[in-house]
Amino acid sequence: MVIDFQIWFCHSHAAPHGNASGEKEKRARAFGVIRCCSHAPSRTRSSAGVIEAPVVTVAKFCARFGARGTQMSVKKMLNRWSLQVAAVAVAASAASPTILAAELAVPAQFRTIQAAINASANGDSIIVSPGTYNELIRFYGKAITLRSLSGAGKTIIDGGSLGTTVKFANAETATTVLDGFTIQHGRAAVGAGMYINSSSPTVRNCVLVANNALDRGAGAAVVNGKPSFTNCTFDTNTATERGGAAYLMVNSDVVWTSCIFNGNLAMNRNGESYGGAIAAESESDQTFTGCEFTSNKAEPDSGYTGGARGGAVWLNGPVGVFANCTFTTNAANPRTGDGYGGAVYTYTAAPSITGCVFTGNKLQHLAPTQ
Numbered sequence: 001m002v003i004d005f006q007i008w009f010c011h012s013h014a015a016p017h018g019n020a021s022g023e024k025e026k027r028a029r030a031f032g033v034i035r036c037c038s039h040a041p042s043r044t045r046s047s048a049g050v051i052e053a054p055v056v057t058v059a060k061f062c063a064r065f066g067a068r069g070t071q072m073s074v075k076k077m078l079n080r081w082s083l084q085v086a087a088v089a090v091a092a093s094a095a096s097p098t099i100l101a102a103e104l105a106v107p108a109q110f111r112t113i114q115a116a117i118n119a120s121a122n123g124d125s126i127i128v129s130p131g132t133y134n135e136l137i138r139f140y141g142k143a144i145t146l147r148s149l150s151g152a153g154k155t156i157i158d159g160g161s162l163g164t165t166v167k168f169a170n171a172e173t174a175t176t177v178l179d180g181f182t183i184q185h186g187r188a189a190v191g192a193g194m195y196i197n198s199s200s201p202t203v204r205n206c207v208l209v210a211n212n213a214l215d216r217g218a219g220a221a222v223v224n225g226k227p228s229f230t231n232c233t234f235d236t237n238t239a240t241e242r243g244g245a246a247y248l249m250v251n252s253d254v255v256w257t258s259c260i261f262n263g264n265l266a267m268n269r270n271g272e273s274y275g276g277a278i279a280a281e282s283e284s285d286q287t288f289t290g291c292e293f294t295s296n297k298a299e300p301d302s303g304y305t306g307g308a309r310g311g312a313v314w315l316n317g318p319v320g321v322f323a324n325c326t327f328t329t330n331a332a333n334p335r336t337g338d339g340y341g342g343a344v345y346t347y348t349a350a351p352s353i354t355g356c357v358f359t360g361n362k363l364q365h366l367a368p369t370q
Helices: 019-029 055-064 074-081 085-094 113-119
Strands: 043-046 049-052 103-106 125-128 131-134 145-148 155-158 166-168 177-179 182-184 187-190 194-197 202-204 207-209 212-216 220-223 228-230 233-235 246-249 254-257 260-262 278-281 286-289 292-294 313-316 320-323 326-328 344-347 352-354 357-359
Touching: 103 113, 113 125, 320 344
Parallel strands: 103 125, 125 145, 131 155, 145 177, 155 182, 166 194, 177 202, 182 207, 187 212, 194 220, 202 228, 207 233, 220 246, 228 254, 233 260, 246 278, 254 286, 260 292, 278 313, 286 320, 292 326, 313 344, 320 352, 326 357
Antiparallel strands: 043 049
16 A cells, blocks of 8 residues: 655644744645644545545654654655655554545536546445436446446436447456446447456446447457346347347356346348357356346348357357246247257357246247348
8 A cells, every 4th residue: 555645844832833834834745745743634645545544653653753843854854754654654554544435426526427437546436316328438447336326227328329338448356346227329349338358347237228239249248357247137239240138258257147138139141140148159158047038039130141049048168057047939040051049059068057947939940031
């Protein structure tokens, strides 16, 4: 931990901030270490936010180096302390100072969500009031919680088809949390609604709807990450090739809990369509618990040819674990070529399926123009 102290020298107990000390105090403030007065402050501010240091630590510092209430020159004082500032910082850390997390309000304090993220520090929470926010969100590696005040039904982040709506691409961990938003109208080649690269954020209580990927992962795409999705809904997202709801690759082991996948579509125009809802490959193991897959389709676009595999889920190599999930009226509909797995298609690795219910899933060969 780095503590950015302030130096304020007080020249007497009776008048710590009197005019007599004004000039020296001005000189002292420029150096920035610590205030040594009979009423030494308990807080100092650094660029990372407010750090609360116990008074006893500050008092011991002043007493140890004979600074309290002295008229010692700034130069002499700094010479006396220069070799010991690091030791004091360590002592302050040992005293377990607490970084005070802040709550930032949108739009009351910040007009946009991104402005609040830019102003935040690790540990902060950003609380967003109901409304539609037309912007693209980037977390820039910050360990913060971004949550809505009134839930996804009333708080919308709209990408306006200008790119990926929400992006995690700076080594975010599970301490970066996105909670309670509708994420819509993202448009990108890969990861339209949400793109996660080499990051593992926590996503919960979100709705990803009406996002459009020109290639893969319309709702979300994960590359080399291990995020978790809890109580999220992926609805009517469309990918041109694979993974209408989500596409996972390169060791992206994702945990899905109580999520709903409804009406998502993988709709290829140049070959086979894979995974109406989920498409995973390259050692990206997936774990689904209590999830619902309804009316998702892998189907080449009308007027085009191609096969279809995995109406709801397509796993090309990864292991899939499904516990207490339901698969209802999902479909793999080839126009030419082969069709496999109205609900689930796996290749090379057998899935683990326990307590799941499959109802009305189908494979139907369509005419090229049907």
